[in-house]
Amino acid sequence: MYTLNDLQNDLEILSSQGAEIFDIGYTLLGRPIPCVFKGSKSGGQTLLHASIHAREWVTTPLVIEMMKNYTGTRGVWCVPMVNVDGVLLAQQGLQSIPEQSLKDFLLEINNGSNNFSLWKANARAVDLNVNFNARWGEGAQNVTYPSPANYIGQFPFSEYENMALRTLTERVKPSVTLSYHAKGNVIYKGFGCIDPDVECAQRIADSTGYPLLDSSDSAGGYKDWYVATFQKLGLTIEVGDNDTPYDKLIDFLPQIYEHNENVLNIATECAQKN
Numbered sequence: 001m002y003t004l005n006d007l008q009n010d011l012e013i014l015s016s017q018g019a020e021i022f023d024i025g026y027t028l029l030g031r032p033i034p035c036v037f038k039g040s041k042s043g044g045q046t047l048l049h050a051s052i053h054a055r056e057w058v059t060t061p062l063v064i065e066m067m068k069n070y071t072g073t074r075g076v077w078c079v080p081m082v083n084v085d086g087v088l089l090a091q092q093g094l095q096s097i098p099e100q101s102l103k104d105f106l107l108e109i110n111n112g113s114n115n116f117s118l119w120k121a122n123a124r125a126v127d128l129n130v131n132f133n134a135r136w137g138e139g140a141q142n143v144t145y146p147s148p149a150n151y152i153g154q155f156p157f158s159e160y161e162n163m164a165l166r167t168l169t170e171r172v173k174p175s176v177t178l179s180y181h182a183k184g185n186v187i188y189k190g191f192g193c194i195d196p197d198v199e200c201a202q203r204i205a206d207s208t209g210y211p212l213l214d215s216s217d218s219a220g221g222y223k224d225w226y227v228a229t230f231q232k233l234g235l236t237i238e239v240g241d242n243d244t245p246y247d248k249l250i251d252f253l254p255q256i257y258e259h260n261e262n263v264l265n266i267a268t269e270c271a272q273k274n
């Protein structure tokens with residue numbers, strides 16, 4: 001397990017190494033959403049995030065390791081745990097939820113089980129990565145009611161976590177964004193017919209050993225919104241073997257890290273040109 005406590009300890013280590021740590025906003029349950037910045041704020045910036053899907057929390061220690069080892073001078077912004085409430089719910093179940101009425105609601109959505117290890121959504125049962133304003137509601141698996149996964153929310157950007165990520169993105173105006181997910185060992189690029197900087201996308205993919213795929217039918221994701229809005233390189237990187245259960249992916253963190261150890265160096269180089 002890699003808990004919120006582990007993250008807080010790592011943020012202190014990063015801070016002592018000279019990284020800037022700040023909050024970009026709050027979750028539905030009022031928990032701060034932290035961000036790490038390293039490098040220089042002039043020139044093209046890179047922005048990455050992880051754990052927008054609750055059960056994919058292995059991506060948090062992955063991006064933290066990437067940030068600890070990043071020694072470049074180009075600017076990198078990292079939101080290591082977008083969906084803090086969802087991750088705590090996936091890891092701890094209902095004991096992470098303060099209010100009885102919300103516990104009752106979530107228990108019902110989860111079919112009466114206190115095992116939330118497969119939960120993807122936030123604490124309002126909205127799937128944050130189908131709540132962005134890019135072909136919102138047009139995804140093949142989208143649902144229009146609260147659910148452990150795939151609920152699009154009442155309207156695009158209805159969720160605090162996504163509003164915080166949007167505000168950060170609009171402020172930083174990154175030239176490259178990386179969205180870390182699990183699992184499948186594959187990278188998705190492009191949105192619809194918009195396909196910026198294929199050459200850099202391929203360089204990043206080659207460094208990981210993951211195949212690079214088009215995601216022309218993708219809808220409502222951060223990468224979709226970023227590519228559609230800014231017309232720059234945005235990638236969704238899916239880490240981990242499909243055969244490994246979500247709560248066991250952490251056992252493979254060293255191998256997952258190895259695949260991704262050059263991603264920031266290449267992405268920040270690409271950001272400088274874009």
Ligand SMILES: [Zn+2]
Pocket residue numbers: 053056129181182
């Ligand atoms: Zn995901």
